[in-house]
Amino acid sequence: MRKRVHRHLGKVVAGAAVAVAGTAVMVAITLPGAAGADEAGGRSAAERADRGTGQEQGAVRPGVVAAAPAEGDRGEGRDPLTADETERVEELALDRRMLRSGQDVEGDRGPQRIAVELAEPELTELDDPAAPRRAEVSFYDYKDDSLVTRTVNLDTGKVEGTDTQRGVQPPLSRAETEEAARLLIADPRGSGLRADYKDATGKELTGPDQLLLNSMVFRANAGTAAALADCGEHRCVRLFAKVRNGPWIDSRDLVVDLSARKVAEVR
Numbered sequence: 001m002r003k004r005v006h007r008h009l010g011k012v013v014a015g016a017a018v019a020v021a022g023t024a025v026m027v028a029i030t031l032p033g034a035a036g037a038d039e040a041g042g043r044s045a046a047e048r049a050d051r052g053t054g055q056e057q058g059a060v061r062p063g064v065v066a067a068a069p070a071e072g073d074r075g076e077g078r079d080p081l082t083a084d085e086t087e088r089v090e091e092l093a094l095d096r097r098m099l100r101s102g103q104d105v106e107g108d109r110g111p112q113r114i115a116v117e118l119a120e121p122e123l124t125e126l127d128d129p130a131a132p133r134r135a136e137v138s139f140y141d142y143k144d145d146s147l148v149t150r151t152v153n154l155d156t157g158k159v160e161g162t163d164t165q166r167g168v169q170p171p172l173s174r175a176e177t178e179e180a181a182r183l184l185i186a187d188p189r190g191s192g193l194r195a196d197y198k199d200a201t202g203k204e205l206t207g208p209d210q211l212l213l214n215s216m217v218f219r220a221n222a223g224t225a226a227a228l229a230d231c232g233e234h235r236c237v238r239l240f241a242k243v244r245n246g247p248w249i250d251s252r253d254l255v256v257d258l259s260a261r262k263v264a265e266v267r
Contacts, residue, residue: 074133074154078118081135085154086116092157093137093150103143105179105235105258111139111148114170119151134160138170145233145259167233169217177215180237180256181208187263189254193241196249214240218255218266227264234259238266 102111125131132155197205219232
Protein backbone atom coordinates (compact mmCIF):
# COMPACT_ATOMS: atom_id res chain seq x y z
CA MET A 1 0.00 0.00 0.00
CA ARG A 2 1.09 3.56 -0.64
CA LYS A 3 2.20 5.61 2.36
CA ARG A 4 0.67 9.07 2.64
CA VAL A 5 2.08 11.70 4.97
CA HIS A 6 -0.69 13.95 6.29
CA ARG A 7 0.21 17.51 7.16
CA HIS A 8 -1.48 20.90 7.16
CA LEU A 9 0.19 21.58 3.78
CA GLY A 10 -1.33 18.56 2.10
CA LYS A 11 -0.28 15.01 1.34
CA VAL A 12 2.67 13.38 -0.29
CA VAL A 13 1.00 12.15 -3.44
CA ALA A 14 2.34 9.03 -5.13
CA GLY A 15 2.08 8.83 -8.91
CA ALA A 16 3.19 10.78 -11.93
CA ALA A 17 0.56 13.50 -12.03
CA VAL A 18 -1.23 15.96 -9.81
CA ALA A 19 -4.80 17.05 -10.54
CA VAL A 20 -5.02 20.80 -11.07
CA ALA A 21 -7.91 22.65 -9.42
CA GLY A 22 -8.86 26.28 -8.86
CA THR A 23 -8.61 29.31 -11.10
CA ALA A 24 -5.08 28.84 -12.36
CA VAL A 25 -4.34 28.03 -15.99
CA MET A 26 -1.45 25.70 -16.84
CA VAL A 27 0.97 27.56 -19.03
CA ALA A 28 4.33 25.84 -18.57
CA ILE A 29 6.12 22.82 -17.23
CA THR A 30 9.73 23.39 -16.28
CA LEU A 31 12.13 20.90 -14.80
CA PRO A 32 15.42 21.98 -13.25
CA GLY A 33 18.16 21.02 -15.67
CA ALA A 34 15.75 20.50 -18.55
CA ALA A 35 16.46 23.86 -20.12
CA GLY A 36 19.68 24.64 -21.93
CA ALA A 37 22.70 25.40 -19.84
CA ASP A 38 23.23 28.62 -21.75
CA GLU A 39 20.11 30.10 -20.15
CA ALA A 40 22.07 30.83 -16.99
CA GLY A 41 19.01 31.59 -14.88
CA GLY A 42 17.32 33.62 -17.58
CA ARG A 43 20.00 36.32 -17.88
CA SER A 44 21.42 37.29 -21.24
CA ALA A 45 25.05 37.12 -22.28
CA ALA A 46 25.05 40.92 -22.47
CA GLU A 47 23.75 41.17 -18.94
CA ARG A 48 26.22 38.63 -17.62
CA ALA A 49 29.05 40.57 -19.23
CA ASP A 50 27.68 43.81 -17.80
CA ARG A 51 27.45 42.34 -14.29
CA GLY A 52 30.95 40.93 -14.53
CA THR A 53 32.61 44.36 -14.55
CA GLY A 54 32.48 44.69 -10.76
CA GLN A 55 30.57 47.98 -10.99
CA GLU A 56 27.98 48.59 -8.31
CA GLN A 57 24.33 48.40 -9.35
CA GLY A 58 23.05 51.68 -10.69
CA ALA A 59 26.57 53.13 -11.13
CA VAL A 60 26.87 55.28 -14.24
CA ARG A 61 29.82 54.28 -16.35
CA PRO A 62 31.44 56.25 -19.17
CA GLY A 63 29.63 55.86 -22.47
CA VAL A 64 31.06 53.03 -24.56
CA VAL A 65 30.03 51.93 -28.02
CA ALA A 66 29.76 48.16 -27.72
CA ALA A 67 30.85 46.01 -30.63
CA ALA A 68 28.08 44.20 -32.46
CA PRO A 69 27.82 40.56 -31.33
CA ALA A 70 29.34 38.00 -33.67
CA GLU A 71 26.91 36.33 -36.05
CA GLY A 72 28.19 32.77 -35.55
CA ASP A 73 26.23 29.86 -37.00
CA ARG A 74 23.09 30.93 -38.85
CA GLY A 75 19.97 29.12 -39.91
CA GLU A 76 18.09 29.63 -43.15
CA GLY A 77 14.47 30.40 -43.91
CA ARG A 78 12.20 28.91 -41.28
CA ASP A 79 14.94 26.81 -39.65
CA PRO A 80 14.86 26.98 -35.84
CA LEU A 81 17.15 29.56 -34.32
CA THR A 82 20.67 28.30 -33.79
CA ALA A 83 22.37 28.66 -30.41
CA ASP A 84 24.54 31.44 -31.84
CA GLU A 85 21.50 33.26 -33.24
CA THR A 86 19.69 32.98 -29.92
CA GLU A 87 22.61 34.46 -27.98
CA ARG A 88 23.16 37.20 -30.55
CA VAL A 89 19.53 38.27 -30.75
CA GLU A 90 19.26 38.41 -26.97
CA GLU A 91 22.25 40.74 -26.81
CA LEU A 92 20.78 42.92 -29.54
CA ALA A 93 17.37 43.10 -27.85
CA LEU A 94 18.64 43.89 -24.35
CA ASP A 95 20.02 47.40 -24.68
CA ARG A 96 21.73 49.38 -21.93
CA ARG A 97 18.59 51.33 -21.06
CA MET A 98 16.59 48.14 -20.44
CA LEU A 99 19.48 46.61 -18.56
CA ARG A 100 19.80 49.54 -16.19
CA SER A 101 16.13 50.34 -15.67
CA GLY A 102 14.63 46.86 -15.56
CA GLN A 103 14.52 44.30 -12.76
CA ASP A 104 14.63 40.52 -12.86
CA VAL A 105 12.96 37.89 -10.70
CA GLU A 106 15.74 38.03 -8.10
CA GLY A 107 15.57 41.81 -7.83
CA ASP A 108 18.76 42.40 -9.78
CA ARG A 109 18.98 44.93 -12.57
CA GLY A 110 17.86 43.99 -16.06
CA PRO A 111 14.50 42.42 -16.99
CA GLN A 112 13.91 38.69 -16.74
CA ARG A 113 14.37 36.86 -20.02
CA ILE A 114 11.37 34.69 -20.82
CA ALA A 115 11.82 33.34 -24.34
CA VAL A 116 13.54 33.76 -27.69
CA GLU A 117 11.54 32.52 -30.67
CA LEU A 118 11.69 32.71 -34.45
CA ALA A 119 9.23 35.38 -35.59
CA GLU A 120 6.60 34.81 -38.24
CA PRO A 121 7.34 36.51 -41.59
CA GLU A 122 5.45 39.61 -42.69
CA LEU A 123 2.41 38.96 -44.92
CA THR A 124 4.22 40.48 -47.88
CA GLU A 125 7.14 38.10 -47.32
CA LEU A 126 5.28 34.79 -47.18
CA ASP A 127 6.36 33.72 -50.67
CA ASP A 128 9.74 35.40 -50.61
CA PRO A 129 12.57 32.86 -50.23
CA ALA A 130 14.94 35.70 -49.38
CA ALA A 131 12.77 37.12 -46.58
CA PRO A 132 14.84 38.19 -43.57
CA ARG A 133 14.95 36.01 -40.49
CA ARG A 134 13.59 37.73 -37.41
CA ALA A 135 13.37 36.73 -33.78
CA GLU A 136 11.06 37.80 -30.97
CA VAL A 137 12.70 38.19 -27.58
CA SER A 138 10.40 38.53 -24.57
CA PHE A 139 11.36 39.88 -21.16
CA TYR A 140 9.33 40.28 -17.97
CA ASP A 141 10.25 43.47 -16.13
CA TYR A 142 9.56 43.07 -12.42
CA LYS A 143 10.17 46.79 -11.95
CA ASP A 144 6.68 47.59 -13.26
CA ASP A 145 5.20 44.14 -14.03
CA SER A 146 5.35 44.55 -17.78
CA LEU A 147 5.99 42.12 -20.62
CA VAL A 148 8.37 43.58 -23.20
CA THR A 149 8.68 41.88 -26.58
CA ARG A 150 11.28 43.06 -29.06
CA THR A 151 11.52 42.00 -32.69
CA VAL A 152 15.06 41.77 -34.03
CA ASN A 153 16.05 41.42 -37.69
CA LEU A 154 18.81 38.83 -37.75
CA ASP A 155 20.04 39.99 -41.14
CA THR A 156 20.52 43.65 -40.22
CA GLY A 157 20.97 43.28 -36.45
CA LYS A 158 18.40 46.01 -35.87
CA VAL A 159 15.48 46.07 -33.41
CA GLU A 160 12.46 46.61 -35.64
CA GLY A 161 9.77 46.83 -33.00
CA THR A 162 9.06 46.90 -29.27
CA ASP A 163 5.76 45.92 -27.69
CA THR A 164 5.07 46.53 -23.99
CA GLN A 165 2.02 45.04 -22.26
CA ARG A 166 0.78 44.82 -18.68
CA GLY A 167 -1.50 42.19 -17.23
CA VAL A 168 -0.09 39.62 -19.66
CA GLN A 169 1.43 36.51 -18.12
CA PRO A 170 3.55 34.36 -20.46
CA PRO A 171 4.81 30.88 -19.55
CA LEU A 172 7.22 30.86 -16.64
CA SER A 173 10.94 30.54 -17.24
CA ARG A 174 13.06 28.01 -15.39
CA ALA A 175 14.68 30.81 -13.37
CA GLU A 176 11.26 32.07 -12.22
CA THR A 177 10.10 28.60 -11.25
CA GLU A 178 13.23 28.00 -9.21
CA GLU A 179 12.99 31.40 -7.52
CA ALA A 180 9.35 30.68 -6.59
CA ALA A 181 10.44 27.39 -5.02
CA ARG A 182 13.26 29.14 -3.18
CA LEU A 183 10.83 31.66 -1.69
CA LEU A 184 8.36 28.93 -0.71
CA ILE A 185 11.04 26.80 0.96
CA ALA A 186 12.26 29.77 3.01
CA ASP A 187 8.78 30.99 4.00
CA PRO A 188 7.04 29.87 7.24
CA ARG A 189 4.17 28.61 5.07
CA GLY A 190 6.63 26.22 3.46
CA SER A 191 7.06 24.30 6.70
CA GLY A 192 4.75 21.53 5.51
CA LEU A 193 6.69 21.16 2.26
CA ARG A 194 9.94 20.94 4.21
CA ALA A 195 8.49 18.42 6.66
CA ASP A 196 7.05 16.21 3.92
CA TYR A 197 10.38 16.27 2.09
CA LYS A 198 12.20 15.20 5.24
CA ASP A 199 9.68 12.40 5.84
CA ALA A 200 10.22 11.17 2.27
CA THR A 201 14.02 11.43 2.21
CA GLY A 202 15.30 11.79 5.76
CA LYS A 203 17.08 14.99 4.70
CA GLU A 204 16.48 18.71 5.13
CA LEU A 205 15.02 20.62 2.18
CA THR A 206 17.16 23.69 1.63
CA GLY A 207 16.86 24.61 -2.05
CA PRO A 208 14.97 24.07 -5.32
CA ASP A 209 17.73 21.90 -6.80
CA GLN A 210 16.55 19.07 -4.52
CA LEU A 211 13.17 18.98 -6.26
CA LEU A 212 11.69 18.42 -9.70
CA LEU A 213 9.30 21.30 -10.29
CA ASN A 214 6.21 21.89 -12.38
CA SER A 215 4.88 25.44 -12.44
CA MET A 216 1.80 27.33 -13.55
CA VAL A 217 0.75 30.96 -13.64
CA PHE A 218 -1.96 31.79 -11.11
CA ARG A 219 -4.57 34.50 -11.73
CA ALA A 220 -6.95 35.90 -9.17
CA ASN A 221 -10.72 35.88 -9.57
CA ALA A 222 -13.65 37.05 -7.48
CA GLY A 223 -13.19 34.26 -4.93
CA THR A 224 -9.43 34.57 -4.50
CA ALA A 225 -8.01 35.41 -1.08
CA ALA A 226 -7.28 39.10 -0.56
CA ALA A 227 -3.55 38.41 -0.19
CA LEU A 228 -3.49 37.18 -3.81
CA ALA A 229 -5.90 39.71 -5.30
CA ASP A 230 -3.14 41.26 -7.42
CA CYS A 231 -2.25 37.99 -9.14
CA GLY A 232 -2.62 38.54 -12.87
CA GLU A 233 -1.22 42.01 -12.63
CA HIS A 234 1.52 40.54 -10.45
CA ARG A 235 3.52 37.48 -11.56
CA CYS A 236 2.15 34.66 -9.40
CA VAL A 237 3.10 31.00 -9.40
CA ARG A 238 1.52 27.78 -8.21
CA LEU A 239 4.13 25.06 -7.77
CA PHE A 240 4.01 21.27 -7.95
CA ALA A 241 7.04 19.70 -6.32
CA LYS A 242 8.36 16.19 -6.68
CA VAL A 243 11.08 14.58 -4.64
CA ARG A 244 13.87 13.48 -6.95
CA ASN A 245 13.35 9.73 -7.46
CA GLY A 246 10.43 9.99 -5.04
CA PRO A 247 6.81 11.09 -4.61
CA TRP A 248 4.98 14.30 -5.44
CA ILE A 249 4.28 16.73 -2.60
CA ASP A 250 0.95 18.50 -2.78
CA SER A 251 1.38 22.26 -2.28
CA ARG A 252 -1.55 23.45 -4.40
CA ASP A 253 -3.01 25.55 -1.59
CA LEU A 254 0.00 27.88 -1.69
CA VAL A 255 0.81 30.55 -4.27
CA VAL A 256 4.02 32.53 -4.61
CA ASP A 257 3.66 36.16 -5.68
CA LEU A 258 7.02 36.77 -7.38
CA SER A 259 6.32 40.48 -7.86
CA ALA A 260 5.72 41.04 -4.14
CA ARG A 261 8.06 38.19 -3.11
CA LYS A 262 5.54 36.70 -0.71
CA VAL A 263 3.68 33.42 -0.19
CA ALA A 264 -0.04 33.17 0.54
CA GLU A 265 -2.73 30.52 0.82
CA VAL A 266 -5.30 30.28 -1.94
CA ARG A 267 -8.10 29.96 0.61
